[in-house]
Amino acid sequence: MSSILVTGGAGFIGSNFVLDWLASQDDTIINVDKLTYAGNLNNLHSLKTDARHIFVKADINDTERMAGLLAQHRPRAIVHFAAESHVDRSILGPGAFVTTNINGTFSLLEAARAHWSALPASEQASFRFLHVSTDEVYGTLGPNDPPFTESTHYAPNSPYSASKAAADHLVRSYHHTYGLPTLTTNCSNNYGPYHFPEKLIPLIIANALAGKPLPIYGDGQQVRDWLYVSDHCAAIRRVLRAGRPGETYNIGGWNEMSNLEVVNTLCRMLDELRPKASGHYADQITYVKDRPGHDRRYAIDARKIERELGWKPVETFASGIGKTVAWYLDHQDWVRDVLSGDYLKWVEKNYDARETPSEGTV
Ligand code: NAD
Ligand code: TYD
Numbered sequence: 001m002s003s004i005l006v007t008g009g010a011g012f013i014g015s016n017f018v019l020d021w022l023a024s025q026d027d028t029i030i031n032v033d034k035l036t037y038a039g040n041l042n043n044l045h046s047l048k049t050d051a052r053h054i055f056v057k058a059d060i061n062d063t064e065r066m067a068g069l070l071a072q073h074r075p076r077a078i079v080h081f082a083a084e085s086h087v088d089r090s091i092l093g094p095g096a097f098v099t100t101n102i103n104g105t106f107s108l109l110e111a112a113r114a115h116w117s118a119l120p121a122s123e124q125a126s127f128r129f130l131h132v133s134t135d136e137v138y139g140t141l142g143p144n145d146p147p148f149t150e151s152t153h154y155a156p157n158s159p160y161s162a163s164k165a166a167a168d169h170l171v172r173s174y175h176h177t178y179g180l181p182t183l184t185t186n187c188s189n190n191y192g193p194y195h196f197p198e199k200l201i202p203l204i205i206a207n208a209l210a211g212k213p214l215p216i217y218g219d220g221q222q223v224r225d226w227l228y229v230s231d232h233c234a235a236i237r238r239v240l241r242a243g244r245p246g247e248t249y250n251i252g253g254w255n256e257m258s259n260l261e262v263v264n265t266l267c268r269m270l271d272e273l274r275p276k277a278s279g280h281y282a283d284q285i286t287y288v289k290d291r292p293g294h295d296r297r298y299a300i301d302a303r304k305i306e307r308e309l310g311w312k313p314v315e316t317f318a319s320g321i322g323k324t325v326a327w328y329l330d331h332q333d334w335v336r337d338v339l340s341g342d343y344l345k346w347v348e349k350n351y352d353a354r355e356t357p358s359e360g361t362v
Pocket of ligand 2: 087088189198199200201203215217220222223224259
C-alpha cells in the first residue's frame with residue numbers, strides 16, 4: 001500500500017486535507033503533528049478506526065525522527081502543512097515562527113533530501129515534496145494593483161509571512177541545488193470547518209453567538225481573497241498529481257472582500273439562523289486598534305493552476321460561507337472544547353491590550 005507523509009495534519013487545513021484524502025484515495029497517511037494549541041485530534045475523530053491513518057506526535061524540527069519515519073514508511077510524497085500560522089501571534093511572539101516555519105522546514109528538507117537521495121531512480125523520479133505556503137509572502141497590494149502572480153516578487157511584511165517566505169526560498173533552493181522534486185503552493189485566506197477561532201471568520205461567529213464584541217481592526221477595509229478549505233485541499237491534490245517539479249502554483253478563490261463585508265455577511269446570516277432576542281448581531285461590531293503593519297489587500301491570480309492543471313474553485317463565497325456557518329452552529333461542542341484556558345489567555349493578550357482606535361480610523 002503506498003503512503004504519503006503529511007505534516008500539520010491536526011490543524012485547520014491539514015485535518016480537512018487528511019479527511020478529504022482518505023475519503024477519495026487509497027494511500028495510507030502518516031500524519032506528523034506536534035499538537036500545538038492549533039492541533040486538535042478531535043478533528044480526526046471519525047478516523048479512529050481507520051487503519052489508513054497513522055498519527056505520530058512529533059516536531060518537524062526533530063530531523064532524526066523525520067528520517068526514521070521516511071525510512072520506515074517510504075511515502076511517495078511529503079505534504080508539508082505544519083506551521084505557526086497566525087499573524088497576530090507572530091507579532092506578539094515571532095520566535096516560534098522562526099523555529100517552526102524556517103528551521104522546521106529546513107529540518108524536514110534535510111530528512112527528505114537524505115531519504116530521496118538514497119532511493120532507486122524510479123522512486124526518485126516519482127517522489128514529491130509539496131510545500132504549502134501563503135499569498136502573504138507577496139506583501140500588500142494597492143486598490144488598483146493586479147493580483148499576485150507566481151512571478152510577483154516577494155515582499156513579506158509580518159514575521160509570519162517573512163518566515164513562510166524564508167521557507168519557500170529554502171524549498172526552491174533544494175530543487176535547484178539538489179534536484180529534490182519540490183512543489184510549492186501559495187494560497188489565499190481559507191475558511192471552513194475546524195478553523196481555529198482566533199482567525200477572523202470563526203472568531204466572529206463564536207463571539208457573535210456568545211454576545212461578545214466583534215473586533216474590527218482599523219477601518220475594516222482591508223481586503224482578503226477567501227477560498228473554501230475543501231477547494232484548497234482539491235488544489236493541493238491536483239498539484240501533487242500533475243504539478244511540475246520545481247514549480248510554484250498560486251491558489252485563490254477569485255473572491256475579494258473587505259473584512260467589514262465579511263463580518264456583515266456573517267451577522268446577517270446569524271440574524272436569520274439564530275435571531276437575537278432583540279437587536280442585530282451587527283450591533284456587536286466594535287472597532288479596535290489596527291494590527292501593526294497590517295497588509296491592506298491580498299488578491300491571487302489563479303490562472304496558472306487553472307490553465308496548466310485544470311483546477312478552479314467549486315464553491316462560491318455564498319455556498320462556502322453557508323456551509324461554514326452551518327458547521328459552526330452544528331459543532332458548538334467543538335468550539336467549546338477549543339475555547340480552553342490557553343485560548344482565553346491569548347484573547348486577553350491580543351485584545352485587552354488594544355486601546356480604543358485613535359480618532360479618524362473608524
Ligand atoms: P494551523 O495553525 O491551523 O495548523 C498548523 C498545524 O501544524 C497544527 O496542527 C500544529 O499542531 C502543527 N505544528 C505546528 N508546529 C509544528 C511543529 N514544529 N512540528 C509539527 N507540527 C507542528 O494552520 P493552517 O491554517 O491549517 O495552515 C496550514 C498551512 O497552510 C500553513 O503552512 C499555513 O502557512 C498555510 N496556509 C494557511 C492559510 C490559511 O488561510 N489558514 C492560507 C494559505 C496557506
Ligand atoms: P486573519 O483571519 O487573522 O487572517 P490573515 O491576517 O492571515 O489575513 O485576519 C483576516 C483579516 O481580518 C485581517 O485583515 C485582519 C482582520 N481581523 C480583524 O479585523 N479582527 C480580528 O479580530 C481578527 C482576528 C482579524
